[in-house]
Structures are given as C-alpha cells and as structure tokens.
Amino acid sequence: MIPSVLPTYSRAPMSFVKGEGAWLIEADGSRYLDLGAGIAVNVLGHANPALVKALTDQAQALWHTSNLYQIPQQQALADKLVDATFADTVFFTNSGTEACELAVKMARKYWYDKGDKDRVEIITFSGSFHGRSAAGIAAAGSEKMVKGFGPILGGFVHLDWGDHDALTAAITDQTAAILIEPVQGEGGIRPLPDQCLKGLRDLCDEHGILLILDEVQCGVGRTGKLFAHEWAGITPDIMMVAKGIGGGFPLGAVLATEDAASGMTAGTHGSTYGGNPLGCAVGCAVMDIVSDPAFLAEVNRKAGLLRQKLEGLIASHPDVFEGVRGSGMMLGLKCKAPNTDIVAAGYKNHVITVPAADNVIRLLPPLNLTDDEIAEAVKRLDAAAASLS
Numbered sequence: 001m002i003p004s005v006l007p008t009y010s011r012a013p014m015s016f017v018k019g020e021g022a023w024l025i026e027a028d029g030s031r032y033l034d035l036g037a038g039i040a041v042n043v044l045g046h047a048n049p050a051l052v053k054a055l056t057d058q059a060q061a062l063w064h065t066s067n068l069y070q071i072p073q074q075q076a077l078a079d080k081l082v083d084a085t086f087a088d089t090v091f092f093t094n095s096g097t098e099a100c101e102l103a104v105k106m107a108r109k110y111w112y113d114k115g116d117k118d119r120v121e122i123i124t125f126s127g128s129f130h131g132r133s134a135a136g137i138a139a140a141g142s143e144k145m146v147k148g149f150g151p152i153l154g155g156f157v158h159l160d161w162g163d164h165d166a167l168t169a170a171i172t173d174q175t176a177a178i179l180i181e182p183v184q185g186e187g188g189i190r191p192l193p194d195q196c197l198k199g200l201r202d203l204c205d206e207h208g209i210l211l212i213l214d215e216v217q218c219g220v221g222r223t224g225k226l227f228a229h230e231w232a233g234i235t236p237d238i239m240m241v242a243k244g245i246g247g248g249f250p251l252g253a254v255l256a257t258e259d260a261a262s263g264m265t266a267g268t269h270g271s272t273y274g275g276n277p278l279g280c281a282v283g284c285a286v287m288d289i290v291s292d293p294a295f296l297a298e299v300n301r302k303a304g305l306l307r308q309k310l311e312g313l314i315a316s317h318p319d320v321f322e323g324v325r326g327s328g329m330m331l332g333l334k335c336k337a338p339n340t341d342i343v344a345a346g347y348k349n350h351v352i353t354v355p356a357a358d359n360v361i362r363l364l365p366p367l368n369l370t371d372d373e374i375a376e377a378v379k380r381l382d383a384a385a386a387s388l389s
C-alpha cells in the first residue's frame with residue numbers, strides 16, 4: 001500500500017523535534033551535530049533568535065496580502081539585495097526551482113523583445129542541478145531527472161562540465177544564455193575555477209549573450225563571500241538565489257541587471273506567495289547578519305579551520321577518504337568507501353552530512369558554527385570513519 005506521504009524520498013530514520021544552533025534534537029533528547037543545515041538552508045543555525053523574532057513579529061502583524069498591493073518587507077529585502085550585489089532588480093519566489101523558471105523566461109523574453117525571436121537556447125552543463133520543475137529538470141537534463149516524464153521543455157544544450165572547446169563550438173546565433181552553478185552542489189561540490197568563471201563572462205560578452213548563475217546552494221555567505229561569483233571578480237546578468245536567503249523559511253529570488261530584466265514588464269510573470277511578508281521579514285534579518293563583512297570574515301576563518309581539520313581526517317583514514325574540495329563552508333569529502341555508508345556511519349555517531357554525486361559527502365554547516373563545534377564535528381566524523389575501516 002502506498003504510504004500516506006508520497007514515497008519519492010528514501011529517508012533516514014531520525015525524526016527531529018527541536019533545533020538549537022548547529023544541533024538537531026530528537027524527542028528522546030538525543031542530539032545530532034548538523035553539518036547539512038537542511039541542505040545549505042539554515043545558514044544561521046536552527047532557531048536563531050534574530051530570525052525567530054523577525055518571523056514571530058511579522059506573524060503577529062500580517063501574513064499574506066498578495067502581490068496586488070505594496071509589500072514593504074519585500075521592498076526592503078529587494079533594496080538590501082540591490083545594495084549588496086550587481087543587481088538592479090529582484091523578483092521573489094518560494095524556492096530555487098521557481099527561480100530557475102523565471103531565469104529561463106527572463107533570458108528568452110530579453111531576446112524576444114530585442115527582435116531576436118530564435119534566440120531561445122540556454123547552454124547548461126553535466127552534473128548540474130537546477131531544481132525539479134519542468135525548466136529545472138530540462139536544464140540539468142540528466143536521465144535520472146527527466147526519464148519517464150514525457151516531452152521535456154526544449155531549448156537546452158547540454159555540455160560536459162569543463163569542456164571548453166565544446167562550449168565555444170556550441171555558441172550559435174540561437175544561444176540566449178549560459179546557465180551554470182559557480183560551485184556545483186548536488187553534482188558533488190565541484191567549484192568552477194575563478195579563471196573559468198572569468199572566461200565564461202568574457203565569452204558571454206564577446207557574443208553578447210546572458211550569463212545566468214545558479215547560486216541557490218553556493219550563495220548567501222556559503223563560500224565566504226555574500227555570493228560565490230564575487231571570488232572571480234565578475235558579475236552575472238541574472239542570478240538565482242534560494243536556500244540560505246530564507247534561513248529556513250521558504251524563499252527564493254531572481255536578481256538581474258536592468259538590461260537583462262528589461263522584457264519582464266507588468267503581467268509577464270507572477271506568484272501568489274512569492275515575496276510574502278513572512279518570508280521577506282526573515283530574509284531581511286538573514287541579509288542584515290550575513291552581508292556584514294565581519295560576519296563573512298568569520299565564515300572564512302572558520303572555513304579555514306574546518307578544512308585544515310578535514311585534511312587531518314583524510315590523512316588518518318586514507319582508505320575511507322580521498323580528499324576535500326569546495327569553497328568556504330561548502331565542502332565535499334571525496335570518498336573511497338561508498339558515500340552513503342559514511343553518511344550512515346555519521347548518523348550513528350550523531351553527526352549529519354549530506355551525500356552528493358561523484359561519491360562525495362557534503363559539509364554545509366550553519367555559517368555561525370563555533371570553533372568547538374568544528375572540532376567536535378571532525379571528532380565525530382573520525383569516529384564514523386574508524387567504524388568503517
């Protein structure tokens with residue numbers, strides 16, 4: 001008999017009733033150190049007092065009005081994002097995949113309005129993940145995501161990640177945009193080298209096409225900059241954001257330059273809930289903390305400490321781990337043992353990590369994890385690895 005919850009996930013047995021900072025707690029009081037943060041979502045940990053206050057204050061005042069009216073919290077969050085980034089304008093969604101839908105529509109409408117109606121193709125890369133909506137799965141294009149779901153949205157050109165020659169050859173007069181994650185998340189924490197991101201920007205400029213960055217996982221302080229592309233010193237034309245921006249409240253956004261967004265006039269897009277007062281009140285509280293340079297400096301310091309301890313862990317367990325990669329607090333341990341075994345052994349030692357493709361386990365902890373928690377996390381990972389050797 002089918003379970004009452006549609007069985008599209010294979011879930012671990014834990015069931016949490018409470019969160020405190022980097023800790024998740026079960027009904028019987030057992031505590032787990034959370035290095036997954038709900039897949040890079042809880043950037044400020046669980047039950048962060050500033051976020052709880054922002055949400056409860058707003059909940060007592062007003063939940064929802066729709067985008068038929070002015071929403072001051074949405075205006076405030078858009079202003080913060082515009083001030084802190086390349087963007088001139090922001091549309092709010094409830095998730096990453098909805099941000100993908102709009103990014104694709106925006107890129108196509110841009111060319112349509114310029115009279116270049118055949119320019120609809122978007123170049124994407126193997127190992128990428130852009131969500132589970134129709135445009136999201138079509139963009140990623142992996143068989144695992146699209147098989148069985150009938151005709152998929154056309155107009156995506158899929159290339160091998162890192163194949164520069166194929167990329168240059170793939171650009172035609174039908175190319176509208178290139179869409180890429182600066183650091184692949186689901187694909188196994190594969191950071192695009194800064195040089196490559198610069199090269200992509202140059203290539204887009206040379207051909208006059210749009211660069212869309214998916215920073216749903218790597219954005220919002222995760223890599224030690226507010227957004228990952230800042231490391232390369234470039235800016236996109238369109239950027240997808242979600243996960244961390246709501247700190248645990250469902251919230252996403254598409255950020256864009258005035259030029260890239262020029263086709264999205266009144267009536268061309270919409271969302272009932274996107275940019276609602278609750279989500280945007282929390283988003284403002286997240287931005288106030290995460291965009292502070294002192295906060296980001298701490299993220300970088302702690303990321304260095306974590307990475308150094310992980311190098312030690314790898315050296316102690318050469319039969320279990322192969323290496324560490326990633327950027328800031330978005331780290332991947334490339335495994336020799338099956339990654340799912342290591343994640344399960346972590347659960348037994350009350351430390352939570354997230355598996356990814358390419359036999360990697362992901363470490364995406366709250367960005368405000370303490371030094372002591374970093375030491376404790378690596379101690380628990382060490383015990384988990386020892387139990388497998």
Ligand SMILES: *Cc1c(COP(=O)(O)O)cnc(C)c1O
Pocket residue numbers: 094095096097098129130131132181185186214215216217218242243
């Ligand atoms: C999670 C993720 C998405 C999809 O976000 P949802 O909120 O699950 O729809 C898109 N892109 C990337 C890079 C992601 O990590």
